[in-house]
Amino acid sequence: MLYREAGEFKTAYAADAATFPIAFDRWRYYGVLAIAFLVIPLTINDYFASAVLVPFLIWSIVAIGLNILTGYCGQVSLGTGGFMAVGAYAAYKIMTAAPDLNILIVVLLSGGVTAAVGVLFGLPSLRIKGFYLAVATLAAQFFLVWLFNRVPWFYNNSATGQISAPERSMFGFEITGPMASAEAKYLFCLVIVFAMAWLARNLTRGRLGRSWMAIRDMDIAAEIIGVDPLRAKLSAFAVSSFFVGVGGALFFTVYLGAVEVGEAFGINKSFLALFMIIIGGLGSIFGSFAGAAFIVLLPVFLKNVMVGALGWPTDIAAHFEFVILGALIIFFLIVEPHGLAALWRTAKEKLRLWPFPH
Amino acid sequence: MGSMEGPMSETVTADGRTIGGVLMEMRGITLRFGGVTAIKDISFDIREGEIRAIIGPNGAGKSSMLNVINGFYHPQDGEIWVRGKKRRALRPHQIAHQGIARTFQNIALFKGMTTLDNIMTGRFTKMRAPWWQQAVWAGPAEREETANREIVERIIDFLEIQPIRKTPVGRLPYGMQKRVELGRALAAEPKLLLLDEPMAGMNVEEKEDMSRFILDVNDEFGTTIALIEHDMGVVMDLSDRVVVLDYGQKIGDGTPADVRNDQAVIDAYLGVPHD
Numbered sequence: 001m002l003y004r005e006a007g008e009f010k011t012a013y014a015a016d017a018a019t020f021p022i023a024f025d026r027w028r029y030y031g032v033l034a035i036a037f038l039v040i041p042l043t044i045n046d047y048f049a050s051a052v053l054v055p056f057l058i059w060s061i062v063a064i065g066l067n068i069l070t071g072y073c074g075q076v077s078l079g080t081g082g083f084m085a086v087g088a089y090a091a092y093k094i095m096t097a098a099p100d101l102n103i104l105i106v107v108l109l110s111g112g113v114t115a116a117v118g119v120l121f122g123l124p125s126l127r128i129k130g131f132y133l134a135v136a137t138l139a140a141q142f143f144l145v146w147l148f149n150r151v152p153w154f155y156n157n158s159a160t161g162q163i164s165a166p167e168r169s170m171f172g173f174e175i176t177g178p179m180a181s182a183e184a185k186y187l188f189c190l191v192i193v194f195a196m197a198w199l200a201r202n203l204t205r206g207r208l209g210r211s212w213m214a215i216r217d218m219d220i221a222a223e224i225i226g227v228d229p230l231r232a233k234l235s236a237f238a239v240s241s242f243f244v245g246v247g248g249a250l251f252f253t254v255y256l257g258a259v260e261v262g263e264a265f266g267i268n269k270s271f272l273a274l275f276m277i278i279i280g281g282l283g284s285i286f287g288s289f290a291g292a293a294f295i296v297l298l299p300v301f302l303k304n305v306m307v308g309a310l311g312w313p314t315d316i317a318a319h320f321e322f323v324i325l326g327a328l329i330i331f332f333l334i335v336e337p338h339g340l341a342a343l344w345r346t347a348k349e350k351l352r353l354w355p356f357p358h
Numbered sequence: 359m360g361s362m363e364g365p366m367s368e369t370v371t372a373d374g375r376t377i378g379g380v381l382m383e384m385r386g387i388t389l390r391f392g393g394v395t396a397i398k399d400i401s402f403d404i405r406e407g408e409i410r411a412i413i414g415p416n417g418a419g420k421s422s423m424l425n426v427i428n429g430f431y432h433p434q435d436g437e438i439w440v441r442g443k444k445r446r447a448l449r450p451h452q453i454a455h456q457g458i459a460r461t462f463q464n465i466a467l468f469k470g471m472t473t474l475d476n477i478m479t480g481r482f483t484k485m486r487a488p489w490w491q492q493a494v495w496a497g498p499a500e501r502e503e504t505a506n507r508e509i510v511e512r513i514i515d516f517l518e519i520q521p522i523r524k525t526p527v528g529r530l531p532y533g534m535q536k537r538v539e540l541g542r543a544l545a546a547e548p549k550l551l552l553l554d555e556p557m558a559g560m561n562v563e564e565k566e567d568m569s570r571f572i573l574d575v576n577d578e579f580g581t582t583i584a585l586i587e588h589d590m591g592v593v594m595d596l597s598d599r600v601v602v603l604d605y606g607q608k609i610g611d612g613t614p615a616d617v618r619n620d621q622a623v624i625d626a627y628l629g630v631p632h633d
Binding site: 012199226 | 487492511
């Protein structure tokens with residue numbers, strides 16, 4: 001009953017082009033924001049924050065980043081893990097070189113460094129497409145991990161080859177390091193996620209986003225209306241890598257604290273990010289969140305049900321987790337190949353007409 | 359519009375439109391793919407404000423000619439002169455910035471985008487706001503978006519496609535897709551509009567609609583149009599001048615009446631009569 005377009009008369013194009021043109025959607029969005037910013041920080045417990053919410057938020061940024069490249073611009077990438085590693089190592093090098101720098105600036109600079117690296121590895125996209133590009137980005141993944149493993153400069157010659165995040169605080173609250181509280185980590189990530197999702201939304205609905213989608217849908221037609229494929233593709237690589245780099249920096253500094261590159265940023269992370277956007281929905285910001293939630297939250301949920309509620313042994317539960325997750329992924333892809341975002345859209349369309357079927 | 363006057367001065371057509379000097383001139387264009395010569399030493403011109411048809415049997419080199427004009431192919435020989443200046447070899451997106459837009463024989467829309475977004479994408483060359491303003495969606499970027507939306511809405515009104523504004527174009531029927539594609543080309547406010555078989559596969563009503571749009575575009579916006587079409591009736595009705603190609607060579611050039619009575623054209627294109 002609440003979900004209606006009727007009675008909403010748009011008198012300006014700006015209002016018609018708003019992200020949430022329907023009032024109910026808008027209020028729901030404000031509601032989610034209020035819960036995320038006000039309710040959760042007061043009620044959060046440490047386990048829930050560190051095992052569920054912080055990784056969910058960080059993976060959302062990574063998924064948005066990959067979605068910009070793959071979902072909006074149509075360039076398949078398997079280098080996400082490698083680009084996250086660039087963000088992480090850039091953050092480490094900046095933090096150790098400039099101890100006084102604010103952690104927020106460190107994270108954003110790391111994104112900037114990753115953007116530059118992303119453009120470099122995006123250059124082959126001007127010549128190759130589809131699966132072949134995926135293989136080229138796979139090379140980036142392996143090369144970057146190898147580089148961070150083999151060149152001691154990147155991990156400041158530490159004996160273990162690991163990097164660990166120094167303690168940094170903002171407004172008197174520890175954000176990184178072992179003393180950081182769950183609320184501080186959560187809020188820090190939340191603010192960044194909120195800002196970056198907003199930026200991504202704006203970029204994808206404007207001229208730049210349209211040029212990406214034009215390249216994705218029909219590159220020849222994009223060219224004849226004036227889109228330079230070089231600039232469109234490389235800008236997509238830059239923006240996407242910026243997001244992934246920020247995600248990688250947060251993953252290292254806030255979430256893990258200490259990182260061994262092959263383990264934390266291996267090829268499986270690239271696949272994980274790709275699963276997220278495929279399940280969530282290509283070319284959708286909401287889909288990036290939905291996919292990240294699905295991949296991050298579901299295993300935690302299943303583990304709690306099987307071990308906590310049913311009392312199964314943990315090793316059996318861990319195996320069943322894979323089975324169930326795999327089956328669900330296949331199920332979702334058969335039922336709705338365009339991901340959770342498309343399911344969500346369909347649900348909204350049905351709701352709009354409810355109780356009438358057409 | 360043009361500061362340079364071509365060799366021919368202005369003329370006024372029977373229906374009162376003004377046709378100006380030469381907008382674009384092809385001089386001795388030859389295009390080869392390996393051993394195959396697609397276009398052989400073709401010269402013709404397109405005058406400002408006219409509707410110029412390019413006709414010919416299948417494989418005559420018509421589409422290749424359009425591809426040369428908008429930069430997909432670079433001819434081995436010959437020159438293209440625009441308003442009295444020789445054009446350098448340019449990439450298609452650079453040529454788009456010079457005011458040439460086109461539609462394709464087999465529709466080339468952005469299938470994942472709505473009608474509105476497709477036509478908005480056509481405004482690409484007219485929008486200027488830098489990326490960082492788009493990212494924060496404030497000030498000039500938002501104003502520019504709204505201003506361009508108004509122009510796009512005028513095109514939507516003109517083409518009578520208001521109801522499908524927010525429909526993804528992949529879901530639209532064929533005739534509508536053709537119309538949206540015309541809209542996207544018009545959104546660029548082109549000086550020269552290239553239409554590659556705008557009426558292929560349409561029924562009579564859709565053809566009438568499309569013919570009306572083409573005439574209106576030419577009449578109201580003064581857009582110069584070069585079109586490829588197989589429907590002879592349409593070509594004869596719409597165009598001011600016709601160039602006829604066959605096997606990559608030009609075999610006729612003139613008004614529809616001239617071309618219709620040209621024996622070479624009749625033989626090549628309409629077939630040699632048996633008796």
